[in-house]
Amino acid sequence: MGFFKKMLNNNRRSLTSQRAKDFIHEGQKVSPSIEENVAYIQDAMFHTADLKTREISFNGKRGVLIFLNTTADFTKIEQCILTPLSRTTGEKPLEEVITSPSVEKNDDLNKVIKEMIHGRVIIFFEGMKAYYVVKAYAIYKREVSEPYNEKVIRGSHEGFVENLIVNIHLIRKRIESRHLSVKYHTVGKDTKTKMAIIYMQNLANPDVVQEVERRILSIDADSILSPGFVEEYLEGRTYSPFPQMLNTERPDRVMGNLMEGRVAIIMEGSPSALIVPVTFSAFYQSPDDYNSRPLVSSFFRLIRFSSFLAALLLPSFYIAVISFHYEVVPSALLFPMKSSVEYVPFPPLMEAFLLEVIIELIREGGIRLPSPVGQTIGIVGGLVIGQSAVQAALVSNIMIIVVAVTAISSFVVPSNEMGGSVRILRFPMMVLAGLFGFLGIMTGLLLILIHLTRLESFGTPYFSPAIPFRLKDMKDTIVRLAVWQLNERPVDAQPQRLNQERYSRGWKRNAKRKK
Amino acid sequence: MKRIIQLILSLFLFLTLTGCWDLNLLRDARMAVIVGLDRTPEGKLLSTSVIREVKITEGGEEATNLILKSTGHTPRETQDNGDRRLNNRYDISKNRVILLGEKLAREDIYPVLDILYRDPKSALNAHIAVTKGRAEHLLDLDTAGDTLIGEYVDELINSAEEKTLVPIENVQSICPVLFDPGQDFAIPYITIEKGDLQAAGIDNEKDVSVEGIAMFHGHHMTGTLNREESRLFLMMADKLNKTSRLTIQVDPGKSDDIDSYITIDMGTLKRKLDIRFNPKGEIHVDLNLDMNVEVVEYPDDKLAESTVLHRLDKKLSESITHQSEQVIKKMKRSRFDGFGIGREIMAHSPEEWHGAKWWTKTYPKVKFHPKVNVHIVGHGIIS
Numbered sequence: 001m002g003f004f005k006k007m008l009n010n011n012r013r014s015l016t017s018q019r020a021k022d023f024i025h026e027g028q029k030v031s032p033s034i035e036e037n038v039a040y041i042q043d044a045m046f047h048t049a050d051l052k053t054r055e056i057s058f059n060g061k062r063g064v065l066i067f068l069n070t071t072a073d074f075t076k077i078e079q080c081i082l083t084p085l086s087r088t089t090g091e092k093p094l095e096e097v098i099t100s101p102s103v104e105k106n107d108d109l110n111k112v113i114k115e116m117i118h119g120r121v122i123i124f125f126e127g128m129k130a131y132y133v134v135k136a137y138a139i140y141k142r143e144v145s146e147p148y149n150e151k152v153i154r155g156s157h158e159g160f161v162e163n164l165i166v167n168i169h170l171i172r173k174r175i176e177s178r179h180l181s182v183k184y185h186t187v188g189k190d191t192k193t194k195m196a197i198i199y200m201q202n203l204a205n206p207d208v209v210q211e212v213e214r215r216i217l218s219i220d221a222d223s224i225l226s227p228g229f230v231e232e233y234l235e236g237r238t239y240s241p242f243p244q245m246l247n248t249e250r251p252d253r254v255m256g257n258l259m260e261g262r263v264a265i266i267m268e269g270s271p272s273a274l275i276v277p278v279t280f281s282a283f284y285q286s287p288d289d290y291n292s293r294p295l296v297s298s299f300f301r302l303i304r305f306s307s308f309l310a311a312l313l314l315p316s317f318y319i320a321v322i323s324f325h326y327e328v329v330p331s332a333l334l335f336p337m338k339s340s341v342e343y344v345p346f347p348p349l350m351e352a353f354l355l356e357v358i359i360e361l362i363r364e365g366g367i368r369l370p371s372p373v374g375q376t377i378g379i380v381g382g383l384v385i386g387q388s389a390v391q392a393a394l395v396s397n398i399m400i401i402v403v404a405v406t407a408i409s410s411f412v413v414p415s416n417e418m419g420g421s422v423r424i425l426r427f428p429m430m431v432l433a434g435l436f437g438f439l440g441i442m443t444g445l446l447l448i449l450i451h452l453t454r455l456e457s458f459g460t461p462y463f464s465p466a467i468p469f470r471l472k473d474m475k476d477t478i479v480r481l482a483v484w485q486l487n488e489r490p491v492d493a494q495p496q497r498l499n500q501e502r503y504s505r506g507w508k509r510n511a512k513r514k515k
Numbered sequence: 516m517k518r519i520i521q522l523i524l525s526l527f528l529f530l531t532l533t534g535c536w537d538l539n540l541l542r543d544a545r546m547a548v549i550v551g552l553d554r555t556p557e558g559k560l561l562s563t564s565v566i567r568e569v570k571i572t573e574g575g576e577e578a579t580n581l582i583l584k585s586t587g588h589t590p591r592e593t594q595d596n597g598d599r600r601l602n603n604r605y606d607i608s609k610n611r612v613i614l615l616g617e618k619l620a621r622e623d624i625y626p627v628l629d630i631l632y633r634d635p636k637s638a639l640n641a642h643i644a645v646t647k648g649r650a651e652h653l654l655d656l657d658t659a660g661d662t663l664i665g666e667y668v669d670e671l672i673n674s675a676e677e678k679t680l681v682p683i684e685n686v687q688s689i690c691p692v693l694f695d696p697g698q699d700f701a702i703p704y705i706t707i708e709k710g711d712l713q714a715a716g717i718d719n720e721k722d723v724s725v726e727g728i729a730m731f732h733g734h735h736m737t738g739t740l741n742r743e744e745s746r747l748f749l750m751m752a753d754k755l756n757k758t759s760r761l762t763i764q765v766d767p768g769k770s771d772d773i774d775s776y777i778t779i780d781m782g783t784l785k786r787k788l789d790i791r792f793n794p795k796g797e798i799h800v801d802l803n804l805d806m807n808v809e810v811v812e813y814p815d816d817k818l819a820e821s822t823v824l825h826r827l828d829k830k831l832s833e834s835i836t837h838q839s840e841q842v843i844k845k846m847k848r849s850r851f852d853g854f855g856i857g858r859e860i861m862a863h864s865p866e867e868w869h870g871a872k873w874w875t876k877t878y879p880k881v882k883f884h885p886k887v888n889v890h891i892v893g894h895g896i897i898s
Contacts, residue, residue, distance in 0.1 A: 322541040327608040327636055331548070334541075334609055339569035339576050341542045348540070435529065437537075 028109040032127045034064050037109065041066060044113055051116075056123075058085055058094065063125040066112075071119035073138035076100070080136055081121060094123070094132055102135045117192075141166060147249035147271070149416055154291040156252045160271040164194055167266050167273070170251040171198060175258065179203070185216050187230075191223040194268040195230070198254075203261040205494040208277060208458050212263050227270050234265075234276075236456055241425055243417040244457040246275040246282050253287050261495025263458075277460035279492050280452060281477045283418035284308070289480050298479035304412055305478055311410035311422045312448075315356065316433035316441050318402045319348045324437030340396040349434030351395050355403040356426070358385060363407075464492040544606040547583075548665030551650030552590070552627055553616035559586045560619075560627070562593040563651045564605070565665045580657055580664065590630045610638040611669040613686060614650035614705070620729060620736035625693060631686055639687035642672045644703040645729035645736060653707045659723055668723065672703050675725040679749050679759035679781070680742060682728065693734060696871030697857030699850075701728040701748070704739050730851035732875070738849030744842045751802055751839060751885065752854055753786040760811070765830045777827065778812035782892060790859055792867055798877070800856060802839070802885040809893035818894040831889040839885040847879045856881060 023043040031037055038053060045051055050070040056063045065081065080100040088097050095103045107130040112122050119137025144166070147159035160167045168182055179201040186192050195216065199209055215234045224230060227247065235244045248254060249272045254264050257275045265274040275282075284304045289297035321329060322341055329337065344351055362381035366374045386404075389395045406426070413419040425448065432440030455462035465473030473490045475481045484505055488498045547564040555561045566581040583601060587593030598605040613631075615624060631637045646653050659667040675681045681703040692700040706726045727741040728748070740748055746759055759781040766775040785805040792798055808831075810818060817823045846853060857874045860867050868874075 324537065324539050326539070326541045326544070327638075331609050331611060334546075335567055335569055335578065336576065338541055338544070338546070342569070344542065 024110060026110075030107050030109050030124070030129050030131055032129060034062070034124050034126055037124050037131075038064065038066060040109060041112055041116075044110070056082070056085060058088070058097075058125070059091055061125050061127070063123055065121055065123055066116070067121040067136070068116050068119070071117060071138060072121055072136050073119070076136035076138070077121055081123075081134055098132075098134055100134045100136060102133075104133045105130050106133060107131070139163065144170065150248060150250050150253075150287075150414070152250075152286070152288045152291065155287055156250070158251055159249045160251060160266070160273065162269050162271055164196060164266060164268040167251075167271070168196060168198065171254055171258070171264075174251060174255040175200070180258070183213070185213070187216060187219045187221070188224040189220075189222050193224040195224075196266045197263060198258065198266065198273075199263040200258050200261065203259065203489075203495045203497060204263050205261060205496060208494060209263055211458055212265065212276060216265075224267065227265075227267060227272050227274055230265065230267060231274060234274075236458075240451065240455055241421040242280065242452065242455060242462065243283070243415070243421065244276075244278065244455065244462065246278040246415065247272050247417060248275065249273070250287060256287070256290070257282075257493075259500070260489050261493040261497075277458035277493060278462075279457070279460065279464050279490075280462055281465075283413065283415040285476075286414040290483070294480055294482045298481075301477075301479055304414070307409035307412035308422060311406055311412075311419075312425055312429060313441065313445075314402055314406045314409070315352050315426060316429040316444070318399070319352055319430055320433040320437040320441055323348045323434065337398055340398050343393040344396050344399075345393070346395075347434070348399075349430060351399055352403065352430055352434075353427075355389075355395055355399055356406075356430070359403060359407045360423070460492045460494060465490065543603045544608075545581075545601050545603045546606045546609045548610060548663075549612045549614065549654065549668055550607060550610055551614040551616070551646070551654045552619055553649045553651050554619040554622065555586060559588060560590060560593050561586050561651060562590065562597060563654045564597060564607075565654055565663075566601075567663070567665065578663060582654060582657065584651070590627055594630070608636045608638055610641045611665060612642045612644060612672065614653060614668070615643070615645050615736075616650045617645055617647055617729075617736070618649075620645045620731075623734040624731075624736070625734045628686065628690075628693075632690060637686075640685050642669060642703070643684065643686050643689060644668075644672060644705050647704065647706040647708065647726070653705065653723060656707065656723065664723075668705065671705070671723060671725060675703060677757050679754065679756045680725055680727075680745060682749060682752070682754055683756065695858065696733075696874055697852070697859075697861050697868075698855035699731050699733070699852045701730050701740070701745075701851065701853055703727075704729040730846065730849045730853065732850040732852075737851060738845065740842065740845060743838070744845065747835070747839050747842045748846065748853060750781070750784060750804060750806075751786065751842070753784070753788075755781055755784045761835070762812075763831060763834050765827060765834065766815075774815045776812075777810060777815075777831070779808040779831070779889075779891070780811050782807040782809050788854065788859070790856065790863070792864065798856075798860075798867075798881045800854075800881055800883045802854075802883060804835075804839075804885070804887045806835075806887065806889045807892045808889055809895070810891055811895060813894070816897075818891070824891055828889050828891055831891075832887050835887040835889060836885055839887060840883070843883045843885065847881070847883075850875060850878055852878050 023040075023046075028040065031040075042051060048068075050068050052067060052069045054065045056065060065077070067077070081098055084097045084099050112131065115133050116122060119135075121134045121136045123132040123134065125131075141163040142161045144158050144161055146157040150159070158170060160170065172180060177200070181199055181201045183197045185195045185197065187195055197209065197212055197216070212234070216230075219230075219233050221229070221233075231243070231245050231247070232238050237244070246257070254273045254275065258264060262275050262277065265276070284301065286300075286304075289301065292300075322337065326334060326337075341348070346354065358381070362377060365377050365381070369377055386400050390397050390400060410419050410423050410426075413422065429441060429444045432444045434440075436443070452463045453461070453467045461468060464470065465477060470491055472488055473492065476486055476490065484501065484503075487501045489495045489500045491498065545566050548567050549565045551563040553561040553563070562585055564583045566583055568579045568581050570577045570579065583597050583605075585593050585597035585600070587596050594605060594607075613628075615627070619627065631639065653668070654664055656664055658664060662670075672681065676683045682701055684700060684702050689700045689702065692698055703725050704727045705723060707723050725742075727739055727745040729736050730738045730740060743761070746761060749755065750759060760778060761781075762776055762778045764775050765777050768775070783806075787801070787803040789801040789803075790798065791801070818827075852874075857868075857878065869877075
């Protein structure tokens with residue numbers, strides 16, 4: 001019985017006996033003695049090795065600098081604090097001597113710890129019942145570079161980095177408007193992860209902004225590791241196969257979405273922004289679309305949308321055809337098909353599963369491996385397995401073609417998450433096709449469609465502008481019309497103002513008038 | 516929790532209780548591409564199916580035929596008897612051609628076709644044709660040149676349709692006509708005899724060719740039209756496909772000289788069909804045909820002169836009108852109402868329609884007045 005009890009309790013053990021002793025006392029005030037203060041801080045931080053102190057003297061008073069050498073910057077400490085202090089002559093208040101942009105005075109000893117973690121330097125003076133906080137934090141950040149997974153051919157090659165300030169800077173640089181508004185929140189009781197909600201005050205719907213804030217405030221967790229955590233906390237339906245927040249590492253994409261009245265969420269330590277509310281079609285739009293000509297980008301849009309259908313349906317369609325309805329295939333195509341499936345020992349469903357799983361294995365293996373080895377895996381997996389599987393009559397030629405086309409189609413989607421969703425949905429579709437043929441495929445499609453129409457992203461119908469239908473928003477969905485024809489913002493983001501463009505080609509009218 | 520249990524249960528039921536599972540694996544099908552049906556001397560039905568086999572060899576794929584013959588009292592029994600001798604499931608869903616032996620075609624053909632209309636998976640877009648003699652003999656050829664017989668006959672009929680040699684018909688399209696007393700259908704008539712080549716003293720292999728059409732009345736085949744007659748019939752029935760080509764002797768004086776013949780391609784065709792009833796109870800049909808033609812061969816030339824053109828226009832009009840009359844005579848003899856005159860009467864003057872039996876007797880008495888007007892509008896790129 002004890003075994004089952006443990007299992008049902010998820011192996012939860014009582015942890016009270018192992019809980020560590022905490023040295024923090026509520027409302028601890030600064031003591032006049034430096035030694036006492038330093039000892040208290042050292043105890044509160046459990047004598048961490050990166051806590052450093054340095055003795056100074058100012059105006060004849062003995063003082064001590066205390067900081068974490070892993071978050072504070074030595075050069076800044078030297079420039080802003082030590083050098084000015086050593087050069088001062090005569091009585092001057094500390095605020096005037098120190099050249100750092102921010103010097104604050106405080107007396108709550110418990111706050112010292114938080115400030116030090118943020119990279120600030122604390123200065124205690126003998127006999128003074130307060131301390132100074134001086135900004136001197138170190139910034140170690142990656143260069144702004146093109147996102148690895150969202151490359152474009154033309155257009156900006158900037159991408160977000162892991163630093164929140166830099167990321168907001170990248171957006172501010174693009175939208176020099178006083179309406180661009182940033183709100184900070186701190187989530188994670190231990191990690192204290194900083195998050196920023198960014199939106200256009202005059203465009204974004206206040207209800208959406210409020211809803212985002214409400215959902216963020218209700219996060220009650222010890223740690224927030226990644227935007228994936230935030231996504232799962234905020235999303236309406238986590239177990240839906242479709243992502244309801246757009247994940248991007250491109251500032252220009254964020255800018256475009258902000259200008260449509262959407263809200264971006266960025267967090268410290270992660271180079272990706274989450275955009276809400278989004279629709280299904282947003283995942284098939286690429287920044288490249290707006291850099292190339294309307295006809296060209298419309299063509300690529302169409303290809304991308306058809307790739308969705310191909311990735312979702314091609315294997316199941318093929319399975320249904322060769323196991324139920326081969327009459328629909330023209331004779332000229334049927335006989336080659338028949339000869340290729342003639343000696344395959346598995347039922348079509350199993351054959352397709354086998355290949356799909358192999359492809360997923362190759363893909364998953366390829367991601368983890370260093371790139372030179374990754375290529376080898378591609379060749380070994382793709383060519384060798386493909387070729388010899390056919391020769392050994394384990395799978396048919398055409399099945400390999402179908403699975404390969406499907407795999408390529410699923411990588412066409414500009415968004416990685418959506419590609420994953422399509423890949424996952426393919427498997428139930430294949431099972432349905434293998435069991436019920438076209439009837440199964442139709443049932444599966446119907447279920448997916450029902451789900452898509454029911455889904456909402458922060459109050460926006462996920463499948464708009466198709467359902468509910470709005471012709472004007474179709475201008476930038478399956479095709480992309482010229483920019484000067486997109487006079488109105490898409491209504492799905494619920495913006496405060498719809499109009500975004502008037503007649504920007506007045507030069508054409510003027511030229512006619514001159515004649 | 517309840518929902519999860521429901522979900523698992525339904526998934527389990529899906530996988531186990533599949534019910535009447537109509538799995539129909541391509542791998543297990545043996546597909547017939549052409550089927551011939553004959554009446555044996557004993558009165559049984561003989562079915563000859565050509566089944567396509569594809570073998571994978573080092574050099575690629577190689578297609579061969581498997582000829583399966585079986586007999587029985589009904590088509591279904593015949594098919595089942597064949598299936599018994601076949602390693603996998605016999606399948607006619609991708610059949611391209613159904614060939615009827617002439618003897619069988621002259622009987623009621625509907626009982627033979629019934630099985631095709633009843634089965635949802637049968638190939639309704641297959642061609643249907645009549646063979647002179649027995650269909651079995653044609654299929655026994657196995658190949659024509661390097662092409663497999665099934666493919667060959669299919670393409671043969673396709674190209675004949677394109678050149679308006681035979682009407683475009685398939686198993687589905689003849690079905691409503693079979694049951695319509697007011698119109699009749701015609702299907703290709705295929706021979707495997709040595710034909711005109713042997714007459715010219717050339718001893719060649721047996722060759723398959725479309726020799727015109729088989730005319731039907733109701734459910735029975737009642738006669739044939741040869742190639743020239745068939746072309747004219749289709750012209751009069753306003754069924755011009757891509758093109759139609761006629762070779763006509765315009766100067767009989769120069770007998771058998773190439774110069775005396777002209778070959779024309781039909782450009783556009785306008786047909787007008789009027790049905791008149793006179794007080795005596797006679798039915799008159801005016802058939803006016805306006806043809807714009809292009810000369811594709813005329814060694815005598817001088818086509819640039821308008822007098823020559825006018826003479827040829829007139830000669831051609833006369834000649835084609837005369838030939839049309841001969842064709843109509845033949846059609847009436849076979850009681851073959853290929854123009855659907857009966858249907859016209861039913862639709863436009865129902866008071867004159869007195870039932871199917873009346874029509875069978877009346878149709879041969881209908882007076883046709885064909886009138887053909889030919890205009891030469893082109894003569895190739897030489898002038």
